[in-house]
Amino acid sequence: MKVLVFVEYYLPGYKSGGPIRTISSIVETAGSDFQFRIVTKDRDSGEDESYPSVFPDSWNQVGLAKVFYLSPKRQTLRGVYDVLREDSFGVLYLNSFFNPGFTLRPFLANIFFFRKPTILCPRGEFSPGALGIKSPKKKLYIWLFRFLGFHKKIIWQATTAEEAALIQDVFGTGIQIKIAQNISLPSLSSGDFLPKSSPLKVVFLSRVSEKKNLMGALQSFASVQTGVRFDVYGPTSRAEDIAYLKECQRVASALPKNIDVRFCSEIHHDDVATTLSRYDLFFLPTLGENFGHAILEALAAGLPILIGNTTPWRNLEEAGVGWDIDPYDHAAFADAIESVAKLSPEDHLYMRKKALAYATGYVENSEAVEQTKALFQFALNSSEQK
Numbered sequence: 001m002k003v004l005v006f007v008e009y010y011l012p013g014y015k016s017g018g019p020i021r022t023i024s025s026i027v028e029t030a031g032s033d034f035q036f037r038i039v040t041k042d043r044d045s046g047e048d049e050s051y052p053s054v055f056p057d058s059w060n061q062v063g064l065a066k067v068f069y070l071s072p073k074r075q076t077l078r079g080v081y082d083v084l085r086e087d088s089f090g091v092l093y094l095n096s097f098f099n100p101g102f103t104l105r106p107f108l109a110n111i112f113f114f115r116k117p118t119i120l121c122p123r124g125e126f127s128p129g130a131l132g133i134k135s136p137k138k139k140l141y142i143w144l145f146r147f148l149g150f151h152k153k154i155i156w157q158a159t160t161a162e163e164a165a166l167i168q169d170v171f172g173t174g175i176q177i178k179i180a181q182n183i184s185l186p187s188l189s190s191g192d193f194l195p196k197s198s199p200l201k202v203v204f205l206s207r208v209s210e211k212k213n214l215m216g217a218l219q220s221f222a223s224v225q226t227g228v229r230f231d232v233y234g235p236t237s238r239a240e241d242i243a244y245l246k247e248c249q250r251v252a253s254a255l256p257k258n259i260d261v262r263f264c265s266e267i268h269h270d271d272v273a274t275t276l277s278r279y280d281l282f283f284l285p286t287l288g289e290n291f292g293h294a295i296l297e298a299l300a301a302g303l304p305i306l307i308g309n310t311t312p313w314r315n316l317e318e319a320g321v322g323w324d325i326d327p328y329d330h331a332a333f334a335d336a337i338e339s340v341a342k343l344s345p346e347d348h349l350y351m352r353k354k355a356l357a358y359a360t361g362y363v364e365n366s367e368a369v370e371q372t373k374a375l376f377q378f379a380l381n382s383s384e385q386k
Contacts, residue, residue, distance in 0.1 A: 002035040003376055004089035006080075006102045011062055012051055013044035014269045015235040017207055018182075018293040019095050019123060021269065024063070025183040029369045031064025034376055038062075039083055039106070042069035046237025059087075075101050081109040089116060091379040097122040098138065111153055117379040119178075121157035122290070126166040129287025129310055129327065133210055142170060151175055155379055159290045160312045180375040181368035182291035186300035187273040188363070189356050193302050196280055196348040199227030199260070200341045203279040203303075205272065206286070206294050208234040208248070209241045213308065213327050216285045218251045220333035221259045226341040228259050230283070233275065235266045276301035280348065281340050285327040286310060299359035302352040306336050321355040 007023050009016040027036050042056040043049060054060050056071040068083055084092075084106065092110050094103045097120060110116055124130055131138055145151055151171040157180055158164035164177045206212045214232065221230065236245045245263075252261040267275055272294075276282065282298035282305045289295070289311040296313075298305050299321065307313060308327035316322040323336045343351065 001033070001376070001380055002037060002087075002089045003091045003093050004084070004087065005036060005038045005065075005093045005095070006106045007038065007040055007095045008099055008102045009045055010038055010040035010067060012053060013041075015045040015207075015237055015266065018289075018291065021184065021293045022123075022182050022291070023095065025185050026372055027063055027065045028185065029183055030373050030376070033373055036065035037087055037089060038065050038067045039080075039102070040067060040069060041075070042071050044237075045235060077105050077109065080105040081113065084109050084114055089114075091376055092116055092118045093376075094118065094120040095123060097125050098141065107150070107154075111150070117155060117382050118153065119155045119157050119375065119379055121159070122163075122167065123159075124163070124288050124290035126163070126170050127288025127290075127310055129213075129308075130211055132287070146171060155375075155382070157375060162312070163290050178375050178378060180371035181366060182293075183366075183368045183372060184291070184293055184296050184363075186293075186297045186359065186363065188300045188360055189273070189277060189302045191302065191353065191356060193349060193352050194278065196343070196345045197229075199229055199258075200281065200337070201279045202228055202230045202281045202283050202337065203233065203276060203298075204230070204283050205233045205267075205276065205298070206284055207241065208232070208236045208245050209238075210244055211287050213285045213287050214248050215244070215251060216327055216330065217283050217333070218248055218255065218261065220285070220330040220337070221255055221261075223331065223334045224256075224259060224337050226258065226338055228337065228341070230259060230261045231279070232261065232263050233265075233267055272297055273301055276303055279303060281306060281337070282322075283333075283337075284308070285325070285333060287327050296359060296362065299355045300363075302356040304340060304348075304351045304355055306333060306340075319354070319358060320351065321358045 007019055011024055050056050054069045056069045057074050059066045059068050096103050156167050156177045158167055158177055159182050167177055208214055236242050276298055282303040284307045286308045292311045305322035307324055309324040314324050316324045325332045
């Protein structure tokens with residue numbers, strides 16, 4: 001049972017965040033049930049050189065999967081076709097809707113030459129916030145995809161019922177949607193927490209991009225009266241992200257003196273848990289996530305979280321682990337930050353313990369692994385029935 005996965009970035013890369021962690025977790029948890037073949041770029045996001053530890057344009061054993069690292073010259077429709085032709089597969093698994101190189105090319109090659117079942121996980125790309133970025137181009141692409149009937153040649157993976165509804169809003173009825181939660185294997189804290197800091201230490205850890213809404217976070221600090229140190233970690237590998245970062249730095253420089261903003265270097269995923277453990281609050285006013293690996297990692301580190309209400313992580317205040325707020329409501333974010341600053345050390349420690357317990361409960365009770373296995377089996381069965 002061979003699953004051929006196309007994803008733009010994979011291990012040993014780390015700069016593109018969630019998709020790498022999702023696919024590596026799928027391989028780790030389902031690799032004994034399915035044979036995974038992964039096709040990806042031969043370098044990390046924003047890098048000019050190939051990974052020194054891999055052999056480009058050939059299959060490499062990485063954990064339980066074999067990975068084909070495409071060099072730039074092979075990232076063509078012909079190059080993708082050649083990979084599909086040389087390695088027989090049962091299911092094609094795509095991990096973006098709008099990616100031309102690692103979704104559209106393998107999709108077209110498959111439907112015209114191989115006709116194997118295709119699973120596509122849009123990974124939050126159909127949330128209103130995400131669709132609002134470069135909206136005209138996205139609307140034209142969606143219209144063309146629907147006009148050609150391609151949307152009915154896919155098994156759509158939604159990670160929540162809410163995302164399933166968003167997919168149906170875009171493509172209408174008559175499509176196949178299966179729900180399989182994202183698999184995440186965070187490092188759970190030992191529970192030995194540092195005392196609350198003064199001034200309050202707040203962390204943003206995600207890609208610096210319009211979708212992650214760092215600008216909204218900075219604007220929220222404009223009305224915060226308490227002293228705060230706000231550290232920003234995240235890659236800016238695309239030209240548009242670099243321009244966005246510069247605008248964020250301009251806004252940060254104009255904030256009141258009680259707000260100390262530091263733009264830190266990006267960190268490897270292996271260092272995420274240790275880094276998060278040093279802070280008092282995780283802040284990510286994202287415009288849309290189909291999961292949010294960094295959010296779960298923050299909870300697993302025992303951090304209260306302050307996020308946009310555009311993710312599956314909802315009703316956080318009721319659970320006593322944080323707040324989920326309209327990503328454009330800067331006043332509400334400021335109020336939440338003030339609330340954390342006013343917590344006594346004992347109350348803050350209690351909140352941290354609840355956050356860790358919340359993450360532990362999620363990991364222990366998640367059905368994501370079985371749902372993912374069932375998704376692949378459904379696709380394989382649909383192929384056999386044709």
